[in-house]
Amino acid sequence: MRSNWYTLAVASVLAVAPALSREAQAVPPTHHESVARRLEVARLRAHFDSVDTELRVAYTPQLTPSQRNARTTLFGWLREYRDAGEFPRNDRFPDRAMPFFRDSRGVLCAMAYLIDRSGRGDLVDNIASKRNTAFIAELADDAALGAWLDSAGLSVAEAARIQPTYGPAEIETVVAIYDTAWTRRDTMTVGRLLASEYRYFTSRGSVSSRAEAIAMLGARDYRLENAQRTEIAVSRSGPVAVVSSRWQGRGTYKGKPFKDDQRCGQTWLLDGRWWELVSEHCVQITPARP
Numbered sequence: 001m002r003s004n005w006y007t008l009a010v011a012s013v014l015a016v017a018p019a020l021s022r023e024a025q026a027v028p029p030t031h032h033e034s035v036a037r038r039l040e041v042a043r044l045r046a047h048f049d050s051v052d053t054e055l056r057v058a059y060t061p062q063l064t065p066s067q068r069n070a071r072t073t074l075f076g077w078l079r080e081y082r083d084a085g086e087f088p089r090n091d092r093f094p095d096r097a098m099p100f101f102r103d104s105r106g107v108l109c110a111m112a113y114l115i116d117r118s119g120r121g122d123l124v125d126n127i128a129s130k131r132n133t134a135f136i137a138e139l140a141d142d143a144a145l146g147a148w149l150d151s152a153g154l155s156v157a158e159a160a161r162i163q164p165t166y167g168p169a170e171i172e173t174v175v176a177i178y179d180t181a182w183t184r185r186d187t188m189t190v191g192r193l194l195a196s197e198y199r200y201f202t203s204r205g206s207v208s209s210r211a212e213a214i215a216m217l218g219a220r221d222y223r224l225e226n227a228q229r230t231e232i233a234v235s236r237s238g239p240v241a242v243v244s245s246r247w248q249g250r251g252t253y254k255g256k257p258f259k260d261d262q263r264c265g266q267t268w269l270l271d272g273r274w275w276e277l278v279s280e281h282c283v284q285i286t287p288a289r290p
Helices: 022-026 031-056 065-084 110-117 121-130 143-152 156-162 171-183 187-193 210-218
Strands: 194-201 207-209 222-237 240-253 256-271 274-284
Touching: 031 065, 031 156, 031 171, 031 187, 065 110, 065 143, 110 121, 110 143, 110 156, 121 143, 143 156, 171 187, 171 222, 171 240, 171 256, 171 274, 187 194, 187 210, 187 274, 194 210, 207 210
Parallel strands: 194 274
Antiparallel strands: 194 207, 222 240, 240 256, 256 274
16 A cells, blocks of 8 residues: 555646647657646646636726626636647747747647637737747737737736746646546556656655556555545755645555555656656654554
């Protein structure tokens, strides 16, 4: 069991399997690319969740009824865009993180999607042909875009907020995907997230390796019936993030039931744009049962 062996958790619901175009399906992504894309899709969905909540409660007394209606419609479209999970890919500049108004497959960024769906595909075409990798704030001098934003009841700052940042995934998102992958017995994703030198330290003083962790996940006699990670706190210094949390779960291992309540600490290391889990240490808050 992972009670005195390995920390398990269930994240909030994250859809981590984006729809692929026929071209993408024809050439399956490598293991690294597949997991990296899952992380990116989860990160972007989390971003749009946050934006949706933030903009819906924004105080906008200056807007006309027409602008308010347009704004409400756009927020509904943004949720649909988030749920579809089909986001642009940077397939031109692998050494740099940057936005794409429309990628080489024709997939639109969030703002381009909203503009296009409103019936202004001409505006999307114009920006994509001339300033395809510009940030929204850099497009503030575009008169046509400014007029569209005004009609939609959006400020340039709000439009810039809708556009995601492009860089490493937030550590909270990575932890959530790690938890979800473990719960789904996804050994490929878990293996990609564990550093080669990964170690797990139990409250009984034993130490387990990366290979042992993956073997545990794939064991037929291991079952997790219910789990929850709460009280998450992140402390970050440069490329190192320390994540503390409380994990509660129950299940069976080798025919024996377990029910745990643990305080856990994780150490993550950012290598370029990729987070890897270096170590975990979990101790029981209450005595392990049975």
